[in-house]
Amino acid sequence: MNQSVFRLTLPILFGYLPLGMAFGVLFTTQLDYPWWAAPAMGILIYAGAGQILAVSLLAAQAGLLEVFVAMFVLNARHLFYGLSLLGQFHGAGWRKAYLIFGLTDETYSLLTSRARSADRPHEQVLDFRITLFNQCYWVAGCALGALLGANVAFNSTGIEFALVALFIVLTIEQYKALGDAFPVMVGAAAAALAILVLPPAHQLIGAIVVVSVVLLLQYRKLRRNPATEGAGHG
């Protein structure tokens, strides 16, 4: 069974090892904390983009309320992953808590796309092992990168741009999946507004509030004119 799980999760290994290493290198080159805190974050937080964002929040000594809001909103897409797995995880017992904890983008896409038999308890054990294997790859990447960053001397000035590059890539992926540029423009415009009128410490939260309000207004507008739903948004 473990061999087939390994084969299933091999693509995730190739994605998680380098991205985890990027986080680890960022962590030890940008911050003054011990290297093992990086794999510890991989074990306890387990979120790719979230942990990379965490490096810049740690560097800025961000307040814990801001940390909570920023991490929650960055991972808000996970709120909608669970919706499609409510049935699949039902009755998984003690494994269910870990299945929910380990529901990253990559694990979600694997669990929702793989072929499943009618034997639900067996499939849940498989889901559990897939989730566990994936987290092991991630933690190994975090540890390797952190050790590399702490022990290999190189000029890391500018390496923090990896965070910006990651968000640009995720924006393009979201746009392609959606086929609608409206939310991308709302997000960028809200950020620009926040940058212009708010001090840096409050820009993230401010922009998030603006985005939420605009999406709620758009929702109300669509509810009033259901005919325009699915059509282009101006």
Place this chain on the structure above:
Amino acid sequence: MADTWYLAGFIAVAAAATFATRVIPFLFFQRHTEHPLVRHLGRYLPAAVMALLATVFLQRSASWHSTLPGFDALIPAALVVAVHLWRRNALLSIASGTIAYMAILQLNLIQV
């Protein structure tokens, strides 16, 4: 020592926030999966948040008081977009943009 406590608190809060986004649907949404507002936010929120984060952190990595304001970050950002549209390989896109930004900063390619 204070720093260690800050790090511990930070990890606890970040872990709680991340876990909250994953567990909330299982706690509260069991009966609301078909609610149109939930579906609306599920459709549009992720793209808006990613664009928001990309914009905020792009602005922060640029220097706006040089002779070519913002170019040090806008050129690598354009490279990320181009490489990603071309090959659609996330790691390749991230690596090329980051290396370009590091080169611009370290070799002072854009005169400040």
